[in-house]
Amino acid sequence: MEKLKHYIADEFDVVVIGAGHAGVEAALASSRLGMKTLIMTISLDAISALSCNPNIGGTGKGHLVREIDALGGEMALNIDKSFIQSRMLNTSKGPAVHSLRVQADKKTFHMEMKKVLENEPNLTLRQGEIIDIFFEDNKVVGVLTRTGAVYKTKAVIVATGTYLRGRVYMGEVNYSSGPDGMFPSIQLSESLEKKGFELRRMKTGTPARVHKDSIDYSVMDIQPGDEEIVPFSFLNMDKKFDIEQVPCYLTYTTEKAHDIIRENLQRSPMYAGEIDGVGPRYCPSIEDKVVRFSDKDKHQVFIEPEGLSTKEMYVQGVSTSLPEEVQIQIYKNIIGLENVQFMRSAYAIEYDSIDPTILKRTLEHKEIDNLFFAGQINGSSGYEEAASQGLIAGINAVQNIKGKEPFILDRSEAYIGVLIDDLVTKGTNEPYRMMTSRAEYRLTLRQDNADLRLTEKGYKLGLVTEERFQKMLIKKEAIENELERLKKVMIGPTEENNKKLEEIGTTSLKGPISLYELIRRPEVTYDSTTNLDANRGQLQREVRLQVETQIKYEGYIKKQMIQIQQFKKLENKKLSLDEDYSLIKGLSNEAKQKLNKFKPDSVGQASRISGVSPSDINVLLIYLEQRKRSVQSND
Incomplete structure (x- = not known):
């Protein structure tokens, strides 16, 4: 084959490889912070593709989306434009685990995000495949495309999703492919390996998409959206969403379906040993469920719409890599799917990823300057996890180029941390x-x-708009003012007041009490005390929620703040990436080995490395103190 001819196509501050959820947030952050940015994708039709489940958020994941939004990212704003059903999960539990989850119109989500990229100043959107990254003196200098174009750059963010050497599996059938029938990226994997990167195989999967009209919904439980729609973006909290929500449905597998799976297990590439990659524990295939939970005679299956302009329905809970004809048999033995028609078959996809411990907490490579990795290439799963990493990588690429301090969120500040x-x-x-x-x-x-935790940080970076920052400040002031006011509003033990208290299900008063103290009672809510509070103003729902939460959990929050202060002490004791731990006396041999491998940036991070004991941490603290005194005495 003739050697590829190179030509200099252009020069950028930042190049982002991949336009999935990680790549999009990285590119938008970089360009909005003033960097001339290129985002390159194998297909413009794959921008922010919801290649698996058609939803955003969920337990834990919803927290990430809100944090992305609070920092000035795009995911929340985009899903607020394109959702078709909204549900707040875990509302029977405490507010710490409340998580918003919404069904997306997949096509609209993709098109709206593509529109944002196309209209973003400083951002160039390009279809093409990057096959190599150039380094000089352990520093990024450029990238090469399949067509021979060279783009000079100061920083590269690799956000390749499941495309790197992607291979699709359906029973005995397997072939090179990215998700959704897209082309995979083969040559970039090969060039990374040649440069000494150790790549690992991981696996994920997706269920079949079936025709809406082939489903019997009468035997399923309907899953409607919430009556009160809560948006994802803090910018939309006072917006009324007047949409007709689309229902989802709950059904179950049957023993017959499980028997078919057991009879064909040897035809599953996972069980036949054809797939080397490790799959997600918390989103197992249906064959995994049947094997691991053999005592169960049924498993939940959710039927979810893929959008308003299609009759494709997503069959959540039945991802599989079994042969197509076996898949059809299994699905026909799910209650309500007896006459099901497939539109897309289920498949597993195996892809390359890196060991993320080679990265700093900025997501920059520890030894190659301005080379960042974000998303599934780092071993994560999910759209929300990817978008979070992309945002942080994009911010830190800019911080590096500008010579500013890295932006790191620690474990006490954010789920992203x-x-x-x-x-x-x-x-x-x-x-x-x-x-x-x-x-x-x-x-x-x-x-x-x-927003109260992170928006000011985003504002100081330059990523959060003035409008968003002022909105947060107004909310913060409203919360503080209302908390102070409630402490001053006294409720006396009058006959009228006690009658109102009985109506809301709480005991009567024997002496005067502040509304603040009254709301502490488990059975009393902020809204239920309206009739006892003549001077109460009209506050937004999110302000009322904050007020009630801060009152009810005040004691627990104070305890946690003390824990966070202790945590911060170790986080603030910085370590050098150049430190040679083998020279520090008193450390165990395992600690020396692990610390030299992981190169933590703080004592706090060192304490979380497996094999580094509390006694090793004490040795590090003594070492740092001795070094500090030595420096001071020399001065």
Whole structure:
């Protein structure tokens, strides 16, 4: 084959490889912060593609979307333009685990995001395949496309999703492919390996899409949206969404379906040993469920619309890599799908990823300047996890170019901080999924206060608009004023007041009490005390929610804030990436090995590395103190 001829096509500050959820947020952050940015995608039709489930948010993931929004990202604004059903999950539990989940119109979500990219100043959107990244003196200098175009650049963000050496599996059939029948990226994997990158295989899967008219909904449980629509973006909190929501449906597999799976397990590439990649634990295939939970005679299946302009329905809970003819048999033995017609078959896809422990918490490579990685290439799963990483990578590429301090969110500040810290500190052997249980400080990291936590940070970076910042300040002031007012409003034990208290299901008063103290009662809500509060003004729902949450959980929040202060002490004790831990006396051999491998940026991060014990952390603290005194004495 003739050697590819190169030509210099253009020069950019930042080049983003891939226009999935990670790539889009990275490119928008970079361009909005003033960098001339190129985003390159194998197909313009794959921009922000919802290649698997047609929804955004969910437990833990909804927190990420709100945080992206609070920092000035785009995902929340885009889903607010394109959702067709909205539900707040876990409302029977405490506010820390409330998570918004909405069904998307897949086509609209893609088209609206493409429109945003096309109209963004400083951003060039280009269809093409990048096959190599150029380095000089361990620093990024450019990229090469399949057609020979060279784009000089100061920073590269790799956000390739499941495209790197993607291979689709359906039973005995397997072929090279990206998701949704797109072309895979083969040569970039090969060039990364030649440069010494160790790539690992991971796997994910997706269920079949079936024809809407071939489903018997009468035997299923309808799953309507919430009556009160809560938007994802804080900019839309006072907006009325007058849409007719589309229902989803709940049904179940049957023993017959399970028997068919058991009879054909040897034809599954996972069980036949043809797939090397590890699949997501928290989103298993139907064959995994049947094997792992053999005592269950049925599994939940959700039927979800893919959009308003299509009759494709997503069969959540039945992803599989079994042969097509076996898939059809299984689906026909799901209640209500006896006459089902397939429109797209289910498949598993295997793809390349890196070991994320080679990255800093900025998502920059530890040894190659201005080379960033974001999304599924880092071993994560999910649109929301990818978008979060893309946003942070985009911000930090700009910070590097401008010579500014890196932007790092720690575990006490955001779910995004938990996500990235888990990936780069602990690594992952399976696609990582965000869950509320992963966050130690989840009581303070609620989805409803993401703007109060993060919007000022985004404003200082230059990513948050003045409008968004002022909106947050007004909300913050309204909350503080109402909390102070409630402490001063006293309710006496009059016959009239006690009657009102009985009506809202709480005990009568024996002496005067402030409304603040009254709302502390578990059975009393902020809204239920309206009749006891003659001077109450009209406050937005989100302000009322904040007021009630802060009152009811005040004691717990104070305890968590003390824990966070202790956590911060270790986070603020910085370590050098150039440190040679083998020279520090007192560290265990395992700690020396692990610390030299992971190169943590703080004592706090070091404490979370497996194999580094509390006694090793004490040795590090003593070492840092001795070094500090030595420097001071030399001065």
